[in-house]
Amino acid sequence: MSERTVKQTIARRVARHRGAVAGFAVVVLLLLAAVLAPLLAPFDPGAQALDSGLSGPSRSHWLGQDRLGRDLLSRLIHGARVSVAVGLGTVSLSLAIGLLVGSAAGFFAGKVDHLFMRLADILLAFPGILLAIAITSVLGPSLRNVLIALSALGWVGYARLIRGQILKIREMEFVQSARAVGTPPARLLRVHILPNAISPVIVEATFGIARAIVAEAGLSFLGLGVAPPTPSWGAMISEGRHFLFVAPHLTTVPGLAIMITVMAFNFLGDGLRDAMDVREGAH
Amino acid sequence: MRRYLFSRLRQMVPVVLGVVTVVFLLIHLIPGDPVEIMLGESALAAQKEELRRELRLDRPLAVQYGDFLLGMAKGDLGTSFRSREPVLREILRRVPATLLLSAASMTVALCIAFPLGIVSAMRQHTFLDHLCGFLAMLGLSMPNFWLGPLLILIFSIGLGLFPVSGYGTAGHLVLPAVTMGTGMAAILMRMLRSQLLEEIRQDYVRAASARGLSRRAAVVRHALANSLIPVLTVMGLQVGALLSGSIITETIFSWPGVGRLTIQAIDARDYPLVQGCILFIALCTVAVNLLTDLLYSRLDPRIRYE
Numbered sequence: 001m002s003e004r005t006v007k008q009t010i011a012r013r014v015a016r017h018r019g020a021v022a023g024f025a026v027v028v029l030l031l032l033a034a035v036l037a038p039l040l041a042p043f044d045p046g047a048q049a050l051d052s053g054l055s056g057p058s059r060s061h062w063l064g065q066d067r068l069g070r071d072l073l074s075r076l077i078h079g080a081r082v083s084v085a086v087g088l089g090t091v092s093l094s095l096a097i098g099l100l101v102g103s104a105a106g107f108f109a110g111k112v113d114h115l116f117m118r119l120a121d122i123l124l125a126f127p128g129i130l131l132a133i134a135i136t137s138v139l140g141p142s143l144r145n146v147l148i149a150l151s152a153l154g155w156v157g158y159a160r161l162i163r164g165q166i167l168k169i170r171e172m173e174f175v176q177s178a179r180a181v182g183t184p185p186a187r188l189l190r191v192h193i194l195p196n197a198i199s200p201v202i203v204e205a206t207f208g209i210a211r212a213i214v215a216e217a218g219l220s221f222l223g224l225g226v227a228p229p230t231p232s233w234g235a236m237i238s239e240g241r242h243f244l245f246v247a248p249h250l251t252t253v254p255g256l257a258i259m260i261t262v263m264a265f266n267f268l269g270d271g272l273r274d275a276m277d278v279r280e281g282a283h
Numbered sequence: 284m285r286r287y288l289f290s291r292l293r294q295m296v297p298v299v300l301g302v303v304t305v306v307f308l309l310i311h312l313i314p315g316d317p318v319e320i321m322l323g324e325s326a327l328a329a330q331k332e333e334l335r336r337e338l339r340l341d342r343p344l345a346v347q348y349g350d351f352l353l354g355m356a357k358g359d360l361g362t363s364f365r366s367r368e369p370v371l372r373e374i375l376r377r378v379p380a381t382l383l384l385s386a387a388s389m390t391v392a393l394c395i396a397f398p399l400g401i402v403s404a405m406r407q408h409t410f411l412d413h414l415c416g417f418l419a420m421l422g423l424s425m426p427n428f429w430l431g432p433l434l435i436l437i438f439s440i441g442l443g444l445f446p447v448s449g450y451g452t453a454g455h456l457v458l459p460a461v462t463m464g465t466g467m468a469a470i471l472m473r474m475l476r477s478q479l480l481e482e483i484r485q486d487y488v489r490a491a492s493a494r495g496l497s498r499r500a501a502v503v504r505h506a507l508a509n510s511l512i513p514v515l516t517v518m519g520l521q522v523g524a525l526l527s528g529s530i531i532t533e534t535i536f537s538w539p540g541v542g543r544l545t546i547q548a549i550d551a552r553d554y555p556l557v558q559g560c561i562l563f564i565a566l567c568t569v570a571v572n573l574l575t576d577l578l579y580s581r582l583d584p585r586i587r588y589e
Contacts, residue, residue, distance in 0.1 A: 122301030125569045126561075127523030133530060134306070134561045137549040138313045214426045218531055221428040222546060234428065241432040241535070248436050255429030262424040 013275035020271020026264035033077050034084040041074035045231050054247045064249050066239065072250065075231035076257055082220075082232045083213045083261065086146055090212035091205050093151040098158025099194075099201075105159065106166025107189055116163070120156045129215045136224040143226050150215050154208065161204055165197035199276040203269055210265035217258050233258050287580055295573055302569065306562040307351045310554050311344070321364065321552045334364060338555065360562065361555040363548070370559035374541055380450060381540030384463065384533070385525045387456050389518070391464030392471055399468075400475030405502055407480060415472065422469030427528055431462040431535035448537040459536040463528055467521050474517050478510035485509075512582050519575025523568030 014020045033040060043061075049069030056064045063072035105116035123131065135149035169175060170193060178192050217234030219225035226232045233254040240250025310317055318331045318340060335341045338361075339350055354361065360370040403415035425433075438458060439447045445454050482488060483506050491501040529542035537543070541560055548556035 118297055118301070121298045122305065125298055125302045125523075125565045125572075126305075126527075127564070127568045128527030130527040130530070130561060130564055131305075133527075133545070133549070134309055134557070135312065137557055138309055138554070140314070210424075218426060218428055221531065222534065222549075224549070237429055237432065241435075244432060244436055245440060248440075251429070251432045251436070255426075255433065258426060258429060259421075259424050262426075263420060266420060266424060 010272075010275045014271050017271035017274060019267035020275070023264040023267030023269075023271065026260060027268060030080055030261055030264070031084060033080040037077045037081050041071075041077045043071035043074040045070060045074040045078040046229050047071070054243060054250075056247070056249060063253050064247065066236070066247075066250055067243065072236075072253060075236060076233070076254060079231040079233045079236060079254065079257070082143065082226050082230060083216065083258075085143065086150070086216040086226075087209035087213045087265075089147045090150040090154055090215075091208045093147060094154030094208065095158050095201070095205060097151065097155035099162060101155065102159035102162030103166060103189060103194065106163035107170065107185070107193070109167070113163070116159065120160060123153050123156050126153060129218055132215060132219060133222065133224060136219055141219075141224050141227045143230075146216055146219055146225055149219070150212055154212070157208070158201060158204065161201055162197060165200065166193055169193050169196050200273075203273045203276060206265055206269035206272055210262045210269070213265075214258065214262055284581070288577060291573060291576055295569065298569055299566065302565045303352065303355055303562065304348075306558050306565065307348055309558055309561070310338070310340075313554070317554065321554060337362070337364065360559040363553050363556040363559075365551050365553045365556070370556050373544065373556060374559055374563050377539060377541045377544045380538060381526070381529055381533070381542060383456065384459055384529060384538060384540060385522065387460035388463035388467065388525055389522075391460050392467035392521075395464070395468035396471035396475060400472040400479065401502065401507070403472070403476045404479035404483065405498070415476075419469040419472050422465045422472075425465065427462050427466065427531045428535065430465060431458070431532060434458045434462060435535075448535070450537075450539050455536075455538075459532050459538055462535070463525060463532045466528070467525065470521060471514060471517060475510060475514050478513050479506055482506035482509050512579060515582070516575055516579055519571055519578070522571040522575075523564075526564045526567055 014024070047070060049065065051069065052065055053067050053069040054065065055061065055069070058064070061071050061073065063076065066072055066075070101116055105113040126134070129150075131153045132146075132149035135152055136145050139145040139148065166189075175188065175192050178188055183192070216225055217232065217237070220232040220234030221238040223235075223238070225234055228235060236254040237251050237258075240247065240254070243250055313320055318335045318338070319326070322330055322334060339347050342350075358371055360374070362368065363370055363373055366373065399415045399418065403412045406412050435447050435458065438444045445457050446452075449455050479502065483502060485506070488501050488506050491505050492498060496504070526542070529538075529540055530545050531542070532538065533540045533542035534546050541563060545557065545560040545564075548554075548560060
């Protein structure tokens, strides 16, 4: 099958997956909100109106106002920027490191591989966002530090995945043939192995964006994420939960935004995984 | 089995050493002068000097590292510079609360995952299966820091069934346990479903049905037992996630466990205590993973001989 036909087949299968289509639509909306935030947001997300703090939804403020009278909708739209930046930034950085380390470990095997596996074991001993909490607690809250903290562990998963794929593919006949006719190692990796190893990585990256968005929101909830007053969904929940009795919308609205975003990426990832599964096509 | 145990323990040594090293380096990652950051700019020079000496930051890095390892070997994780108490004692005081919450969360997760996972696998491609799949996706997509306040809103503020936060009675335990258990339930349910679906297609299940066993009995008595081993592994791996998740959940519900202690230490910039808490959670994770491995090899002897 030519590359174009493969891509078309995958696109067709994704288009048939209702969850993936819905997920994709939400992801597009999220990206649009992030890019066009200054145009879409009805108010400046930092503009305070203390006399109308904690007001509920109204005609001028569709989702209400927070403690300082800031427009919740505007903060939600601007918060999407942080989520998208962290989601894409963390996955890009983690992928870049993971691709490099995983390729080296899988391709050269032996000591390089052994060293990588031990390093992975050490980093994986820090469960969930523990390492990110540890790093941001000493580096301080900022977008850059969140990216560093989440990528510090994030790359391991991709590296292990790529390593596993390479170990499998390098033994396949078409790679052995290319090696037999004298293809240099770098070309072998770049042209023959990596393109065939990339499908599960794309799927994992889709889930990875969701994980990074939740992790950033979690860090911001703990006061270790993006520094205020930059609007972040996690920090909005954290601020809002002190007013659950009088203004529950301050917590529920950003929480819903996170949940819908994460579900969208998860559904899209599920759809991509089903669509790229070669075995499924064979049945 | 003993040989396997020793080989696994030997493999653990570099991991534990690596974890300790990462945590040791943490305090050296602080940009600028860690002592000044801990005490604030207004601290007197003498105070700074005293803390620097106490944290042994005035010595060469290699010596500090050696001291840290030696202290670790003796169970000395340093002294909290706010409370002046040994870090290990502070942590151990909080362990029972975290253990209780983790056990309750695991129970909640199992109570949700097993019935839904079994029903979902037995009724594959039906409305029930799709519903369970959607619920699992919902569970996976709801972060603790949102689910917690949401449960408080509904069950504490709205219905008045459980206390908003605190510790001491069974009622205090319900909401934090549900908050932490929901995500894990979703993971376990998906895992159990896919394992059961694989087992249900095996010949021995068909043979059990051919002997006259009802489908439910064949699945529950035979297929389920064989599906449990991978599920058990996932459960073991999730314990680490539970411990790390407890940092957020305990903060929401003011639960006096290790997770809340970690955040209190971070807020107070009590870095010896932060180091101790992070190290404690990481080493617990390593220990639980090892136990899971050993249990796995006990249940499935093929693992030991690989």
